[in-house]
Amino acid sequence: MTSVYEPWNEARGAEIIAEHAELEGATLVILHALQEAFGYVPEPAIPMVAAALNLSRAEVHGVFTFYHDFRKEPAGRHVLKLCRAEACQAAGGDALAARAEAKLGVALGNTTADERVTLEPIYCLGLCATAPSAMLDGRLVGRLDEARLDALVKEAQR
């Protein structure tokens, strides 16, 4: 499954912002909606959000940069997240993370040069009794072992 995002478009951005601007405490809701549409939060959207919510640009930038979820640039075509929290560590997650890094040739938190795969750590998918676990483009995978990881990496590279 490849996630297909719209290219940044100011009018569309404004529409998304307006859709949620009336909510109480709308900033995170809007940032999520923008990222869902465009795959990241395009920089020009920040002042637009600020204007719509009567906030300063710095305030919105501050919120945007505080949270791990929000991207300032598009991710690779596929995003492979490996759970790196304690339960997965206990079940052999460290070795699997190192294996994924070696196979993809990038460290966690980076995108491959061909922009195909972004490899990211995630701190707990809540699948701690079927650890280690991973998520490929929103699809969950538990009981990860070398074979299952290799298959996931291969799938992500396609």
Add this chain to the structure above:
Amino acid sequence: MTMRLFVPRDAAAVAVGADEVATALERAAETRGLQIEIVRTGSRGLCWLEPMVEVATAAGRVAFGPVSDTDAASLLDAMVADGPHPLRLGIADDIPWLKRQTRLTFARCGVVDPRSVEDYRAHGGYKGLERALTLTPDEILADVTTSGLRGRGGAGFPTGIKWKTVAQASADRKYIVCNADEGDSGTFADRMLMEGDPFLLLEGMTIAGLAVGATNGFIYCRSEYPHAIGALKSAIAIAHKAGVLGADVAGSKRAFDIEVRTGAGAYVCGEETALLESLEGRRGVVRAKPPLPAHKGLFGLPTVINNVLSLAAAPFILAEGAKAYADLGLGRSRGTMPVQLAGNIRHGGLFETAFGVSLGELVDDIGGGTASGRPVKAVQVGGPLGAYFPRALFGTPFDYEAFAARDGLIGHGGVVVFDDSVDMARQARFAFEFCAVESCGKCTPCRIGSTRGWETIDRIVAGTSREANLALIEDLCQTMRLGSLCALGGFTPYPVMSALKHFPEDFRRPSPRLQAAE
């Protein structure tokens, strides 16, 4: 006759192939000309048996697991013949692991269809709300207080007192906020409940609303739980249609509504005041207390903020009476705790039991030891901010005070098992590292101390001025514990100090530098 099958839609089951199993069962039924209905339930919490498939029979639901899609055909044949199958586990309710639990909060999870309010009612749902609607707010508060329920998020604050404080505050508007930012590794009870029995949480929040005079509720769920968010949103829409949520709750002329909000990957937002900041659309920076959220919470208004499991305990207390809840437990820890057994464990999953069961019983007996078959070396209880306990402390009863007395905490009830291959110096470093990454940055002990912490651990491991640096770590932990604004900086010393205290040898190995010189 249509055969009724039950396949979990819980994320943990889906992650190990439940969707593929459901599809394979449908296909196999089609080729056999069999009429089947597949109900997608939550999980019963026997995670090592997931995907666990059940079939309705005259004798009760018969379970099979762990099922893979290639088992579908043989499984159906065995179901039709009511015959043996290598994966057959017998009547689900009679599986010993389930039978020895006391399931109050999780009574319906894995049993009912989480998208059906009728199913929820048929299994005793909304009885608590019905009774609450006949009571005065004071009577509801009295019930919750006498039940002895304490905050299940980790802090263990008496829920009744929290609610009473909000009830007594005067304001035009009050809020019920559900903390579903279950970020602790090794915990998944909130997720399972939201996915498997979402109406229970909605009912609990509605009861809280009636008790304190709030008409609006928010569920702040972490973004890592897309299945839970989906389940909650569906349940809210269904509850509206069924008239148990909205302007006129169950014909009472009283209003209560709930909105789901999604977090954005910040662990610190599990701290209640950071969560409120985040809900308001700001950086998840911790607030100084006082004022308490009960007085000045969301948007500066009186707010009940409770964990999923605390709110989800309310319907039972209202329906069955405070005494039925308080009769269970140990000391000041009343009722049940959904314990989550995770990590390197043979029989991992959700085990709801009265307080008082020993850690050793949970790990060795119920959990069956490690999945790797190697000896258990350490168990981290209570998430990334919880202490690592060695086997010597396995006699500790699962109880807020007993864990505190041994420099630990039960937190949200997560138990993560490690075998003897774990390097505790590395785990101590990770605790600091995690704190450094997730610190909101407001207070210095947490923001700076966490980084100085992992740097110092690195020096200890490298063999640089080892004793002096070990003393430094103790001093640093003391500062973080006493000087941090919230539990993130304040509790990071728990995993660090427990690793140092119980596993000192891991910090005193010959350094790699010296080994190379030999």
